[in-house]
Amino acid sequence: MAGRLTELWRYPVKSMLGEPLPDATVDGRGVAGDRRLTVLDHDTGRVGSAKRPRRWSALLGVRATGDAPDRVRLALPDGTVLDHPDAGLDAALSRLLGREVTLTDAVPADALLDRADPDAVLAEGVDADVPVTGNPLGGVAPPGSLVDFAPVHPLTTASLDALDLPREAVPRYRPNLVVATDARGFVENDWVGRELRIGAEVVLRVLAPTGAYAVVVRAGRVAVGDRVEPT
Known part of the structure; x- marks a missing residue:
């Protein structure tokens, strides 16, 4: 199954909304400037993650743009726009989240993020007090x-269609690459263990079918419109 890269996304701050790009460099750390900053909880030392929505869902109301870790701009739900670094940024995020946090590109090597049981969240709602586990960051990164x-x-657009999700929902799932295809069903499942060639330069290796998770085999530039082909 070949397809076409129709959307390319960068999310400068982990678990915040991001921005579409026409093209970007992809290297071993992913799309340049992607997920280079995060909020760190002062009390627990945990990394803020929307995978624990009861505590961190407000992150999804903030849009981050720019080339992280420098020159990043945050647009808060109330219309406030702040640049990083900015003396008032941590205080504004702390008020929004109801917790004292710091926006940073440096976290302890043993830092964890909280992951709520996804089945329990689906069954009981995002505000429910559900079981939570601590997970390390960047398992294969x-x-x-x-x-x-x-x-x-x-x-892929095939998975979005299989879930009956509109294209407008894409940013909330925070994929980097949206691949248009005429195939049907969850085609990413067939990519696991294979390489994915994007344009003339980039090669990924797909490891897991969550949408899909992939590592970079060969770095280079990608652009909207590039051919995407599993091999």
């Missing part, structure tokens, strides 16, 4: 990465 598991997250 380079050291210092702030991704949950792998540095690149592709997603």
